[in-house]
Amino acid sequence: MRRRKKKQKKKFRPVRYAPTPVLGAADRHMVSRFSYGTTPELVREVQSAGGGLAWFEQQLATAYADPAGDAAIGDWWPDLHRDAATLWKRQQDEVRAVWEVMSDYSCRLMVRRMTSPHQVLERMTEFFEAHLHVPVNGDKQGVWRASYGDVIRRHALGRFDEMLVEAITHPSMLLFLDQAVSTKKAPNENLGRELLELHTVGVGHYTEDDVKASARILTGYRVDVWRTWAATYKPEDHWTGPVRVGDFVDANAAADGRDLVRRYLVHLAHHPQTAQRLARKLAVKFVRDDPPQALVDRLARTYLQHDTAIVPVLRELVRSVEFKGSRGVKLRDPSEDLVATYRALSATVRKPQRREDAANAMLWQSTVIGLAPMTWPRPDGQPLDNQAWATPARALASMDIHWSLAGGWWPKTGVDYLQPTDWVPELPMRFAPLVDHLSRRILGRPSTRGILKAASTAVGVKPTEEITADHPLMRWHFNRLLGSFLDNPLHYGR
């Protein structure tokens, strides 16, 4: 028995394939949290930057260096440039519905995440677009939604107070949370409440009277719904009189409340509880589901000391011991899973010509796994923790999507997949080093005994077997081999 085990051990000893570069564990950890998944280009980029931290700094320094170039990435859906009135008219004329345009929006986000060289900017755009969440589903907010995304992107590595002022008063947000139809006679509480609960101080740090005052402060913004969609400010709809929200007190005597709103939002952005809430969310997203309070406190302090600037907080986060100690504990959410899978497979998505082309089909793929970008139906934004995505349905759905991509079966068009001969660095070669090469490419790390065993079992090939061009693996089973990497627990983590 013992001898058999020893023999087994030897049988599945991994063999190195050194020519395929990988990052060290710390650098890999950095990019797995702050990029959308490994690619050979990313590995080279990190190596030439001089490591993960240097790469991160480079990303911060160049995030806004080429806005025109960034805007061109995935700029394949012309309807995203149309204004609200035009989109609405086209829906009325039955040319194209708003929800279809919003599908374009989710797809463009995924293509940007997949291909943008500014990975950290994409990550932070996603984070704040979810924090100040306006779902793309819904005609009201949909007609204004693309420009809302631009606002978030512009501030995602800037200052939160500036982002908050622009986001909360943007027509898309006003429409989503009913502020655009609120009046002084009976102020609608929807935005006033979520501003406090979700966007700033958080539950437990405001009262019901605060909610009412918050709703009153925000009155006056109007959108001409279901007609021109023009956004205006109407002093006659603004509630005047003294207001108090926590320690924010104002006489609110002016008919035009816009400056009041600006002061109110800046106040909330600088509130210590807002700092706590944002710091915690950042730590949950980028460190672990149960971040130590000490880390949250440090991040919150940095945020306040730097007048709500986001970059100093991120710099502190990536240098923390808590960050370094959190390798492998975060689960990819559905769209992260999908984008990382395309990247791991070096599948190149092209400008779509048809509905079923990859750039469009990705929407359905991420929906199948659990959620397409920005389609979370509630105002709290999609969950950042593991639990929400650690469901049986998600597990089966991810395996399904991985399998179809490994085989190149769906989507079939608008994408270039690598062929088996592209995956094999040399021929003939033995199976074990091939597995090591694939592990480096797809999982970003050398193979282990477990990886080799799983691969060997998946295709019924022994580690020492020689793979030639007409080996059954190359002719029939390569998808099964790729599948064993995409369904490795490591590919599900980030």
Place this chain on the structure above:
Amino acid sequence: MTTSPLPRTSASGSDDCSCPEFRGADLSRRGFLRGLGLAGATMTVGSAVVTVGPSAPAAASGGSNVLVVLSMRGAADGLSLVVPHGDPVYYRARPRIAIPADRLVAKDGFFGLHPALSPLLPLWQQGRMGAVHATGLAVPNRSHFAAMEAVEDATPGSSERVGWLNRLIGDMPGTSPLQAVAVGSAPPSLYGPQPWMGFDRLDEVGVAGDDQWDPTDDRLRSLGKMWQRSRSPLAPALRSAMAAVEEIGPAQAQQQRSDNFPKSDLGKALSAVSRTIRGDIGASVITVDQGDWDMHSDLGTLEWGRMQRNADDFARSVAAFFEDLGPAADRVTLVTVSEFGRRVVENNNYGLDHGWGNVMFLFGAGVKGGYRGTWAGLGDGHDADLTVTTDYRSVLSEVVRTRTTVSTATVFPQFSPERVGAMAGV
């Protein structure tokens, strides 16, 4: 290249896995998959649960009672669904969106149903539909998210995130993940150490690659090697899913009659729930969601708006569900939960802001038909609520007590239910 060893918390490959092989060994394919599911159960609760017995064959528990929990997400307005026409404040508070008394159905001296609920009248008349009004959390909580968490955990004061349905299945005999099934999005009430299963589309449940081109089950064995001992956060769910796949066939084999259901998400989901029940796969708890109840604007009137649309979908879906179940309906109880109710007074947008008390519906086996609940009288100040007089856990306790063998003290710790009379025999 440098590589450092993986930390303890990381999801690592199963290097020294002594996983059972099922081919050529003493384990059948089914036993292998079930074993994976069991690995999930013991994995998550730790070594304390070494007494977990062999997985009960699903068929053995077939024919048992089923509890379906339908969550109305976004906080439904109970005052529009079950209208207190006998309370004069109702009409004063809602000059534009109140439902005229002469349009209500199943009307008694005080309550009546929204006319869009008419498809449910046969169930009502047979005494198989009940409504308990003025239910909810003991203290108002107007945050959707905090309220949902409180309602679904049902353990006030505890920081542990375990849902009440997870505690419920934890106390049932057997360990099959199919004991609890989430159709559509999975509610936090299911979260916890006990394994459960979920799917969006019943017919698509399966492991990709486990097909006729893989007669030797290489794919499943490869997955088993990677996941059996994995500490990935996904591992318990993935193992549950693989174990469930093998047992779900009888549900998939049930005839699909979705044409009789509304084409909505709820209609599709309840059609799948019906097949799951008819297939006798041992599901004791099934969850399903209906969204879009958060009507700050455009709740509307009987002629237009979101209320008549959502109520219509709800009523037709539930009616079709009980029709579709056939004889199996005799063992199915459906109960609705919503995170809170809405204000008494309408706002300026034909809508209602966040309130407190709400109505809970009960349908099917063991239900005592008719209106119930204690009415404290509506207030008509701008921020008046429907006062909660019945803790929602009292209603659920009666369901648990009459339809399962589980102790309500396990499901709702530190809670003493009051008698509601919503179920027969309490």
